[in-house]
Amino acid sequence: MAKRKAATTEDAPSGDAGEMAPTDSVYLGKSVKPEFIYLRLANRHGLITGATGTGKTVTLQGLAEGFSDQGVAVFCADVKSDLSGLAEAGEAKPWIEARAKEIGFKNEFKGYPVIFWDLFGEQGTPIRSTISEMGPLLLSRLMDLSEAQEGVLNIAFKIAEEEKLALIDLKDLQALLENLAARADTLTTKYGNITKASVGSIQRSLLVLEQQGGAHFFGEPVLDIEDLMRTNPEGQGYIGILAAQKLMDSPRLYATFLLFLLSELFEKLPEVGDPEKPKLVFFFDEAHLLFKDAPKALLQKVEQVVRLIRSKGVGVYFVTQNPLDVPDTVSSQLGNRVQHALRAFTPLEQKAVKAAATTFRANPAFNTEKAIMELGVGEALVSTLDAKGQPTVVERTLIHPPNSRVGPITDAERKAIIAESPVAGVYDKRLERESASEILEKRAEDEVATQDSKPDVQKAGTAKEDSGGGMFDWILGTGSRRRLTGGQKVAREMTRRTGDEIGAAIGKSIGGKTGESLGRSVFRSIIGGFLKR
Incomplete structure (x- = not known):
């Protein structure tokens, strides 16, 4: 050679x-x-x-x-x-x-x-960069998502764009995925299948990414490439x-x-x-x-x-x-x-x-x-x-x-x-502004406030439609297994007290403490045992 x-x-x-x-x-x-x-x-x-x-x-x-x-x-x-x-x-x-x-x-x-x-x-x-700027393709690669999971992530980015939800850091994407899972039934018909299993897998991958240091990278201020x-x-x-x-x-x-x-x-x-x-x-x-x-x-x-x-x-x-x-x-x-x-x-x-x-x-x-x-x-x-x-x-x-x-x-x-760097002090302090997580949280609070502000009569009508029962179901909250509103709780307590008074009156005709207790039991049996302590 x-x-x-x-x-x-x-x-x-x-x-x-x-x-x-x-x-x-x-x-x-x-x-x-x-x-x-x-x-x-x-x-x-x-x-x-x-x-x-x-x-x-x-x-x-x-x-x-x-x-x-x-x-x-x-x-x-x-x-x-x-x-x-x-x-x-x-x-x-x-x-x-x-x-x-x-x-x-x-x-x-x-x-x-x-x-x-x-x-x-x-x-x-x-x-730093933001979730939005990283985009679904690179994020999918970063989290090693399957094809189905990548499809759900693409839907999430599409909805964020349409609803003007700024995806800045990992908590924004977490909040959006939770919102998607809650709305999956209504969103699937428009965007395609959104399964809770796929959402859960993406959320687990986000936790791994966060543990690997992803939380440090996602945020603002974003790097200006001119500084390179x-x-x-x-x-x-x-x-x-x-x-x-x-x-x-x-x-x-x-x-x-x-x-x-x-x-x-x-x-x-x-x-x-x-x-x-x-x-x-x-x-x-x-x-x-x-x-x-x-x-x-x-x-x-x-x-x-x-x-x-x-x-x-x-x-x-x-x-x-x-x-x-x-x-x-x-x-x-x-x-x-x-x-x-x-x-x-x-x-x-x-x-x-x-x-x-x-x-x-x-x-x-x-x-x-x-x-x-x-x-x-x-x-x-x-x-x-x-x-x-x-x-x-x-x-x-x-x-x-x-x-x-x-x-x-x-x-x-x-x-x-x-x-002495020419970028000293430019990127050191992390900035916080309203983004998807804050917007979605405020949206949920507004929905709860709107529901609680409805008159009791309106709530009664809604409860009746939901349960398929009448006023009795609304008072007792037995038409369906759901959380009682403030008005329902008050009505239930009043009914409970009324039952005790009626039971006491029945007991007087029998006589003594035993009579009062027996009277209350008779009243509860009459109304089907719905009033529970």
Whole structure:
């Protein structure tokens, strides 16, 4: 096998990345030539794959730095807390100096403008959205609902829209589902079958979602996506870092949230065609969580978003261990590829290596499939789009070392950065306004108040119709098993007392206490035993 030619200081361009690659690009590293991604083609998306410990995080870190320096905002999830180091300047280490020398790269150690985000509001600025904005499709995915349950959830959203019920947080959806169950008989004829079993299953799923932290995410104020695309006064793009260590305990929430963000960007950003550089580059780490066990409708949505969001000026880069994690319909749209080493000890791993090799434009200088298993740490097979938008021949490439810190920052450093963030104080305090739960509660109270305010005569007529009996049934409340109104309770007590008086009168003719007791018993037997103490 022909090995990759070692890039030495003598035969490599000298200076920093700007001298090693075109100025309108982001530098990746060096093979037999500089490897880079053209800014105007960065919105054609990308894929970064490789086994654990092969250098994917450092590759992502270097790309984030490059895009930021070019004025492009970045959003990425920090699964292991390593990416937090982007906020602080790096330092010379033996491996950094050795790699930089080999590829002729000059490090400019510095920190980058960073905004820390956190769904739980613990390690960054809180991110929230509403139930309405999430929509029934993503919520169904989030709660792993069946087809029948998803149908009921769609009906709930339809009724909320028609009745102007704002669905903001989980308690709003809970209240609406309870209301649907109570009105199921009348709603079914118009909207379709609404079973209490399906409603109950959705409510149980909501409880699970709440325990996983969903209550933190749903609420207001809602994230303004423009805050993901900020630049600092020096023209650098802000790097949004989502604290995902705790979030990874709820992998479905993590994947659904990132897909929700992509959908929001797709729906709210205007069409810009092919800009000179992206507005935002979105790194989707642990991408396999998005596609694992995903229903067909969700996969179609992901494919649509990836295919069309590039015209909104957004580039999406999936990061995962196995290239087979990304479906072919999505993978075919990823133009810029970085493949770190894969291991092939099992048949499935061997299949992954072959699949990865076939996605590259072959290089006659080496066997791509074999090279994937021989790559060292920090080395990758790279193929990007050339000036004409065509994939370049794959090359074995040494990835350049980052300028920022490799590894996590301290808690004190994180707190200081959060306090100085351009969004500090904007999303910290949770807002409360009237929404579905309050509206439905008030509606129920008004119905009770209206019923209680009716005259007793009107209530008597209603009770008579309901029970099928007459005034006697109304007085005793025996026509049907229902809650007595205030008037009925008074009437019943008066009748009870009257019965006691009549019984006492009968008893006098018999004489003594025994006579009075016997008199009351006789009266109760006469009226059928309805008066009970």
